[in-house]
Amino acid sequence: MVSHAYIHIPFCSHKCDFCDFAAFAGLDHLTGEYEQAVLKEMEDRLIALKDKRGDLEENRLRSIFFGGGTPGLVEPDVLGAMLEKLRSHIQPAQDVEITIETTPHAITRDKLVRWQELGINRISIGVESFLDEELKAMGRDHTRKEAFHGLELACESGVEVVALDLMYGLPTQTVASFAESLACATDFAGGYKNLLHVSAYGLHLADNSPLYSRFPRGAEAYPPDNTYVQMFEVLVETLEDAGFEHYEVSNFSRPGKQSRHNLAYWMNAEYLAFGVSAHRYLDGVRSSNWRSLKRYMRDPLGDETVEVIDEQTRCREAIMLGLRLRRGIDLSAFAAEHGFDLTERFCAEIEQFCAAGLMDRAEGRLFLTRKGVPVSNSVIAAFF
Ligand code: SF4
Structure with a gap:
């Protein structure tokens, strides 16, 4: 749907x-x-x-x-x-x-x-x-x-x-x-x-x-x-x-x-998109329309980019987008979706960030703390 x-x-x-x-x-x-x-x-x-x-x-x-x-x-x-x-x-x-x-x-x-x-x-x-x-x-x-x-x-x-x-x-x-x-x-x-x-x-x-x-x-x-x-x-x-x-x-x-x-x-949900340069995500494929206005109006169904989102990319995106949300990543939903426990695979990184007060875990979620949010880009980069 x-x-x-x-x-x-x-x-x-x-x-x-x-x-x-x-x-x-x-x-x-x-x-x-x-x-x-x-x-x-x-x-x-x-x-x-x-x-x-x-x-x-x-x-x-x-x-x-x-x-x-x-x-x-x-x-x-x-x-x-x-x-x-x-x-x-x-x-x-x-x-x-x-x-x-x-x-x-x-x-x-x-x-x-x-x-x-x-x-x-x-x-x-x-x-x-x-x-x-x-x-x-x-x-x-x-x-x-x-x-x-x-x-x-x-x-x-x-x-x-x-x-x-x-x-x-x-x-x-x-x-x-x-x-x-x-x-x-x-x-x-x-x-x-x-x-x-x-x-x-x-x-x-x-x-x-x-x-x-x-x-x-x-x-x-x-x-x-x-x-x-x-x-x-x-x-x-x-x-x-x-x-x-x-x-x-x-x-x-x-x-x-x-x-x-x-x-x-x-949340990485599917979405439709229409218009010049619009990006959509459907059936595991992210694609975008022509960025040139003239080209788009001549060919509104043409693709400027097409990217098949493989499991590795999906997983990276789930981590990146999930950590940008203050409620963080639901760890059991993540494991069910991607087939591994995030806290085991990145045990050292997570421990290090938690010790520095940049990240925390509670109620089955992993999230950035208020101190971690301003440096979110570098924290998230450590997972890749
Ligand atoms: S040109 Fe200015 S108003 Fe138009 S989309 Fe860009 S930022 Fe917004």
Whole structure:
């Protein structure tokens, strides 16, 4: 049973200097052509899935995610047509989570009404920072004022979940300025009961990132490693104090309001995916669509990459993704799935990390401690 679907909408009002996604500015005139390509891809792929798995009558989608790009930028009817096509083949569950990603300045009252009419019940807003100088430094095209306005509109619309995305490790950012952005986030969460989710990702730049032309690699403007760790500590402390649960390295939510869609990725579940550069995981194969927009629109069923996920990779992913979740790895489920006891195979590593206070075991689970989370990458690397 496949319960999750991702739809990529690649249009943006501006290409941010740090962005490595399939996201394109100034191509909005291609929206209609793109919509047709996605609808064709959906039709063909879903018919093929039905042929392979039999009738999808019993299948229910538990999450649908419009990611991008800026899906909030396109006419809501475009999203409506895609949802309709999906529903014509696979029914959503009664309580399906439908997320739309957007920039704050793409949000309008009219769109909020239409999104909710379409069943969208989760709005994920890329604020990144509440400080104008940081937004400018990272090459965003919105301001602090627009961030507040977009968030207010979304929260006041009464949509079930508003999710706020921040970033840290930005050029010109300090621990104090990041704390200021976090304070804005918690103030909002105090004022609006539907601000239920906060993500904060550390800045990660591709080798040829345009941001390097303004802030070359190693420039003083980037926070040094120890500051980066301090930012992470302030992040966890501030959001936990405000009543958010830290459920994944970079994600926090009010109790029970985790992102169902992202949890599916982290639990290694199957998911459908449509649109340029979209990645799917089905029948033990991870594949992605063409990354070039033109190529995708000419050939929406073509693959840019295909990777058969063998048992060794599945096992590595289960360890990596499981340890990123604060609840950690369920050791007996892991043994049942992969055929060996993780704590026996990695006995020395686990003992060493537990002794250093970076890892712990309780109630049949292995997990990183709060001290271990900021260094999760190096702890996880020791398992490979
Ligand atoms: S708005 Fe998001 S997807 Fe678009 S260019 Fe900026 S970071 Fe990339």
